[in-house]
Each structure stands twice: as structure tokens, then as C-alpha cells.
Amino acid sequence: MSALETYPRPCGSYTGLDDIDTSQTSYDFCPMNDIVIIRNLTKTYASGLQALKPINLNIKRGEIFALLGPNGAGKTTLISIICGIVTPSGGEVIADGHDIQKDFRPARMKIGLVPQELTSDRWETVWNTTTFSRGLYGRPPNKAHIESVLRDLSLWDKRNDQLQTLSGGMKRRVMIAKALSHEPIILFLDEPTAGVDVELRRDMWALVRRLRDNGVTIILTTHYIDEAEEMADRIGVINKGELILVEEKQALIKKLGKKQLSLHLQDPIKVLPAALAEWNLALRDDGHVIDYVFDANAENTGIAALLKRMDEVGLAFKDLNTQQSSLEDIFVSLVHENKGAGK
Amino acid sequence: MKAPSFNTHGVWAIYRFELSRALRTIWQSLATPVITTSLYFVVFGSAIGSRMGAVDGVTYGEFIVPGLIMLTLFTESIFNAAFGIYFPKFTGTIYEVLSAPVSHFEIVLAYVGAAATKSVVLGLVILATASMFVPIHIEHPLAMLAFLVLIAATFCLFGFIIGIASNNFEQMQVVPMLVVTPLTFLGGAFYSISMLPPAWQTVAYFNPVVYLISGFRWTFFGIGDVPVVTSLVATLVFFLICLSVVGWIFKTGYRLKN
Numbered sequence: 219m220s221a222l223e224t225y226p227r228p229c230g231s232y233t234g235l236d237d238i239d240t241s242q243t244s245y246d247f248c249p250m251n252d253i254v255i256i257r258n259l260t261k262t263y264a265s266g267l268q269a270l271k272p273i274n275l276n277i278k279r280g281e282i283f284a285l286l287g288p289n290g291a292g293k294t295t296l297i298s299i300i301c302g303i304v305t306p307s308g309g310e311v312i313a314d315g316h317d318i319q320k321d322f323r324p325a326r327m328k329i330g331l332v333p334q335e336l337t338s339d340r341w342e343t344v345w346n347t348t349t350f351s352r353g354l355y356g357r358p359p360n361k362a363h364i365e366s367v368l369r370d371l372s373l374w375d376k377r378n379d380q381l382q383t384l385s386g387g388m389k390r391r392v393m394i395a396k397a398l399s400h401e402p403i404i405l406f407l408d409e410p411t412a413g414v415d416v417e418l419r420r421d422m423w424a425l426v427r428r429l430r431d432n433g434v435t436i437i438l439t440t441h442y443i444d445e446a447e448e449m450a451d452r453i454g455v456i457n458k459g460e461l462i463l464v465e466e467k468q469a470l471i472k473k474l475g476k477k478q479l480s481l482h483l484q485d486p487i488k489v490l491p492a493a494l495a496e497w498n499l500a501l502r503d504d505g506h507v508i509d510y511v512f513d514a515n516a517e518n519t520g521i522a523a524l525l526k527r528m529d530e531v532g533l534a535f536k537d538l539n540t541q542q543s544s545l546e547d548i549f550v551s552l553v554h555e556n557k558g559a560g561k
Numbered sequence: 562m563k564a565p566s567f568n569t570h571g572v573w574a575i576y577r578f579e580l581s582r583a584l585r586t587i588w589q590s591l592a593t594p595v596i597t598t599s600l601y602f603v604v605f606g607s608a609i610g611s612r613m614g615a616v617d618g619v620t621y622g623e624f625i626v627p628g629l630i631m632l633t634l635f636t637e638s639i640f641n642a643a644f645g646i647y648f649p650k651f652t653g654t655i656y657e658v659l660s661a662p663v664s665h666f667e668i669v670l671a672y673v674g675a676a677a678t679k680s681v682v683l684g685l686v687i688l689a690t691a692s693m694f695v696p697i698h699i700e701h702p703l704a705m706l707a708f709l710v711l712i713a714a715t716f717c718l719f720g721f722i723i724g725i726a727s728n729n730f731e732q733m734q735v736v737p738m739l740v741v742t743p744l745t746f747l748g749g750a751f752y753s754i755s756m757l758p759p760a761w762q763t764v765a766y767f768n769p770v771v772y773l774i775s776g777f778r779w780t781f782f783g784i785g786d787v788p789v790v791t792s793l794v795a796t797l798v799f800f801l802i803c804l805s806v807v808g809w810i811f812k813t814g815y816r817l818k819n
Contacts, residue, residue, distance in 0.1 A: 301660040305814055324564035326662040337653030341585060353574030354661040356565055396657070 252276040253404055253435045254300065259309035261295055261459075269295040270459045272309065277404075282426065282436045284450035284467075286443070286549055292459040293439040294334060297406045301331045313404060327356055330402030334409040334439075336389045340382035344373055347381065348395045355400035367398050370425065387418045394425070405429060407438040411445060423449055443546035457553050470548065477514040478541045479521060482507055484534040491531045497524050508535075514542070564662060571663040572671045579645050579675030590679070591686055594633050598687050601629055602694040605751060616753050617784045622695040627778040628750030630687050631712070635745055635770070636737045637683050638713050642676035642720030643733045650725075655817070665811035673717045680713035698781070704789075705780035711796055712773055718803035725816045744770045749778075754786040769795060 254277035261270040270292045277283050287293050298304035300311050300318060311318045316325035339347060348364050368374045371391040381389060390410070397405060407426070411419045426436055426449055440446055446453055446467070453470055455463040463470070486505035497520060500509040512519045528535070583590060606622035613621040649655040658668060691697060699705050719736075727733045748770030754762055765771055766787075776792025779785035785792060810817065 301656075303656050303659045323568070323662040323664075326660060327564050329660070331656070331660050333653075333656050335653050337656065339652065339654055341582075346581075350574050350578050351657060353570045353577075354657060354663065356568045356570050356662050358570060 251278050253279040253314050254437070255312040256296075256300070257310050257312075259296070259299065259311060260307045261292075261299060261304065262307045268459055270299075270306075273456075273459075273461050275454065275461060275464060277435060277437055278452070280430065280433055280435055281451040282430050282438065282449050283452050283454065284446035285437065285439045285454045285456060286446055287439070287456035288553055291456045293456055294408055295459075296456070297331070297408050297437070297439065301329055301406060302326055323356070327400065328403050330397035330400065330405045332393050332397045332405070332407045332410055334412065336386065336393065338381040338389055338392065341380055343378050343380055344368065344384075344392055344395070345377040347392065348399050351396040352399035355402075357400045363401065364399060367395050370428075371395050372421070387414045390414055390418070390422075394422075398429075403433065404435045404437070407436060409439055409441065411440070411442065419445075443549055447546075455549060455552050463552060471542070472515065476511050476547075477519075479510040479512065480507055480539050480541070481510070481528075481535040482537040484536050487533070491533065493527055493531050494524070494533075568661075568663050568667050571661060572667045572674075575658070575663075575668070575671035576675045576678075579672065580678065582645075583641075583675075583679050590683070594637070594683055594687055595690050597633070598629055598690045599694070601625070602691065606694055616756070617782070619782050619784075620695065623697070624753075624778075624782075625751050626688070626691045626695065626697060627781050628745075628774055629691065630684050630709075631770075631774050631777055632742070632745050632750050633687055634680055634684050634709070634713055635716050635741050638676060638680040638716035639720035639723060639737045639741060640733070641679050642673055642717035643724035643727065645672045645676050645724065646721055647724035647727055647730075647733055650816075651730075659817065665808070668811075669718075669721065669807055673714060673721055676717040676720065677710065677713040680717060681709055684709050684713065700783045701780040705777070708777045708780055708796070711800065712777065715796060715800040715803060718800065718807055722803060722806050722810065725810055741770075744768055745774070749774050749786055769799060772796065773799075 254275075256273055256275040256277075259270060259273040260268075262268045273292075273296060285293050285296070295304060299306045300313065302318060302322060306319075313325040314328045316322075316328075318325045342350070345364070345368070348368065349359065352360065352364065365374065368377055371394060373388070373391055373395055376384065376388060381392060384392065390413075394407075394410070410426075411422055414422070423445070426438070430436055438445075438449070450467050453463070453465055453467050454461055483506055487501070488505055490499055490501055490508070497510055500511075501507070502509060510521070510524060512521065602622065605625055610621040610625075615621065616624045646655075649658065663671075688697065723733060723736050747765065748768045749765070754765045754771060754775075757765060772787055772792045772795035775785035775787045776789055776796060779789040779792065809815070
């Protein structure tokens, strides 16, 4: 049974995706809430490169989903398949209830794409290229909407300028304006802030939040972990064509986040006392600091026992601080683990 | 919002975009064929043509008008359509067309339609230019227009294929320069096939361009190297072959999709 045949169903009674391996991810099979359903999607290029191993993923309506992964992980391939630019080798994708291949018209009308590359018709004006995109997606002219989009992106004053006269940041805004011209409800942003300055980056984050507040579902790929940390509701990590994790951002940080306790010693030591071996400590800064990594969610973190033992062996400290793992630490750790497992 | 069964706005957007691209360089686009046609008439019409007798009862200057139109129409149709689809591939903007809710038929209709429109306008401009040098009498004006549109559409489809298959701008020019132009010169653009020695006449009939020029010339003078029905069938066959290749390209995604 295809995902489309079972779509939509009330939450809790969805049984069409039984064959999906949920062991490594926490999927929420609630199709009424899932605006994009990706089922067993694979892509193998003619060269034999397997860009995507079977991918199963549900994107919730109205969320900001960040797809993280190193270069060549398959992020752009995944987005390109959903948007119709790359042909999948297998599997299916349902966008707002429409199969992207069999029912491509309504599916694509609901999707907007801001590609990674800054591609533009250099001699076209901002206004013309944006209205062109709206028409291309089958929507009748709507000057008021185009004006609103251009104003939102601070492009209104540039509407009669040719694209070749714009800066890189402005061109990036034009790409977003084109993607929003046909009023999509699903927006793919492929590395949206690559190569833009800090101010524009902040502007874009604000715009993405406004879009989400207006009901647009946003799927973004990024290299900037802080971007995902700042904006995403859920995080997916893809590596070597394999979706290795999908999780709520906060839950992910909580679940996988390690905390580190750093103890600044009164007097430096050359080696760690054998009596402290069970804590697996690390000594740094010429023996001035002891680091202890612990699981913040564990019932017994071991901190009290460590401090007691240090007192017993006469190791005094003058200061201490704790640090939570960032999303970047988690990402690096996951990708590293995945690499190790792949060997 | 219900998706339309035919994306009229999408087709119109591509068509208008392509025409506006041509309008940006309208004077260069028109000046070249007008000057070239004028020079052909100075050389072949006045200098050489004045010393030549009538061909099949038609003055030589008048006789070469259909051939001249075809000569430009073939190359410009190919180049316009090839450039139209190659340029977005080159700049990367093709992603937008491929991800839009436009069917393969609509994409071809828009790109080939825009290129064919330009070619037909160009053909009519050449005709108008020729009329300044020789008196023009068109025996079957509607058939002339129909042939003009059909041949323009056929060569635009051919150009569309070349544009998709090309990896660079040089490759786009290979077929028009090395194949189409020589075949046009050898296809009776400036002479009647009956003027060739019998052996060469047989060879000439293997040249598909002969049938196109002959059919178009028939619409002007009511005479041709081959029966007009044969010309029409040959043009339609070429059209269908190109259409089939374009269909295959979209089905397989050849040079368009990974």
C-alpha cells in the first residue's frame, strides 16, 4: 500500500508505514500533521554512487526542520528529489497529500525552493524575475503579493534593478523572493545563509520565523550548527546518504548532551592520582584543570563522590564550572560515530 | 487551490521571458538578417542575377527569395531554440523550470513556441526586405505561412535537442554551421535541382533540405523540384522525429536531470 493511499488518516490509526525501520529514529506517524512523507527514498547515480540509502522521514506541518550533514552527505540530493530536479531511484515522497511524481502539479505548486547556488538571469530585473517565478508555478499575476514579498525582503527599492547589479546578499534575497512568489506552504532552503553577512543572516532568520508563524513549513539544510540551534524545531542528521538521527532539538540536546565539569586546582599536578581513575578524568592546562564529562540525565552523576575523593587525597580546587554540550559537539560526535561504524 | 490540468500561466511565463530576451537585442537580431539578405540581393540579384535567365519562368532575383528565407530560418530557428534551453542549463536557472509544475509538453511548447515565433517574424522581415529588391508575388499565401510556421517549429525542435545535448556554446554551433548551412546551399536555395546534371540530381534527392525548400518555393510560384505533397510529408516526418527525440529526452531526463 502506498503512503498516498493511506493519506490522510486520523492520528494514531496510521498503519501504512509499518515497514519503516524506526529503531534509530523517533518518527511520529501522524499523517494529518505530516506535510511531507518520505518513504524508502533511494538515489544511486549512473556512476554507481549511492547518494541516498533508504530514507524515511516525516516533516510535520508548520515546523522548521533542519537537516545537518557534512559535505556530500546527501542533503541537496534529498531536497532536489523532493523538488523534482533529480529523479529518485526508488521510494516515494508525498507532499501535502500529493505524490511528487504521479501527482506532480499540485505537489510542486505547494513547494518553494531556494537553491544553494546563486543562479540568476543577470539581465532581468528583480520585479520581472520574481513575477516570472510566480507565473511559472501556475499562479495568476498578483502585484500586491509580489510587492509584499519584495518589501519583506528589503528588495522593493531594487525592484527595477538588473540582477547583475546586486550584491551577493541581495541576490540571495532575490532567490528567496522567487521561491515565495507563488505562496508555497512548504519551503526548502538549501544553505540559505551561505556566504552572507551577519546582519543579513539575522534578517533571514527573522524572515524564516515569520514564515513559520504564517503556517509555512520550512526545511533547511545548513552547515552552521548555530543556525539550526537558533531556529529549528527538529533536527535531522544525514551522513553518507543515511539519515542517522531525527529528533526534537531540545530533546536531542537533552538526550545526547553531555555536561563537563571543570575543576581549577589550587596547585598544579603532573599526573592524576590513581585514586581518581574510576572517573575517567582529563588533565589540561599544564596540570591546572581537571575535566570530568558526565551524563546530566543520570541519576548519579558521580560529582559528589569525585569531590569527596579529591578531598580525601588532598587535591584542593579554587574554582569550578560546568558546560553543556552544544549541538555542534553532538553533530560532530554523531558523524564521527557513524564514520567509525562504517569502517 | 486546485492545480490546473494545463499550466497556462507557466507556459506564458516562459514564452514571454524568451521573447523579452529577444527584444533586448531586437536590433542586432533584425539587422543581421536584413543586411545579409540585402547583400545576397546585391550579389546574386543584381551582379550575377542580371546575367542569368529565368528559372522555371521566374526571374532569378525572385526565384532565390524562398531559398534565402529558408537559409536564415533554418539556422536562426536552431540557434534560437538551442540557446533558449542551453542558457538556463549554463547559468543553473534550469532548476526553476524543472521544479515547477509544468509538464514536459508545456516546457517544449513554451520554449519552442517562443523560438518559432522569433523565426517566423524573422522570415517575414526577410520577405519584406526582399520585396524592396524584387517584386514579390505569392501564389499560395496561406500555404506559405503554414509552411513557414511548420518548418520554423520543426527546426526549433531540432535546435531544442541540440541545446540540451550541447556541453558548451561551440557545440551548439556545430550542426547549424557544419551540417545545415551546407545542406541548404546544396538543397536548391539558389538553383533548381533540375539545373544539376542527372547524376547529381539523384544525389540531391537524398538531401532532406531539398524537400523543405521545394515545398516553400511551391507556395510562392506554384512550382517545385518535388511535388508539394512530398515536401509536406518530408517536413512532417522530420517534425515527428524531432518530437520523438524530445519526448525521449524528457522521459529519460537526458542532460536535464541526474
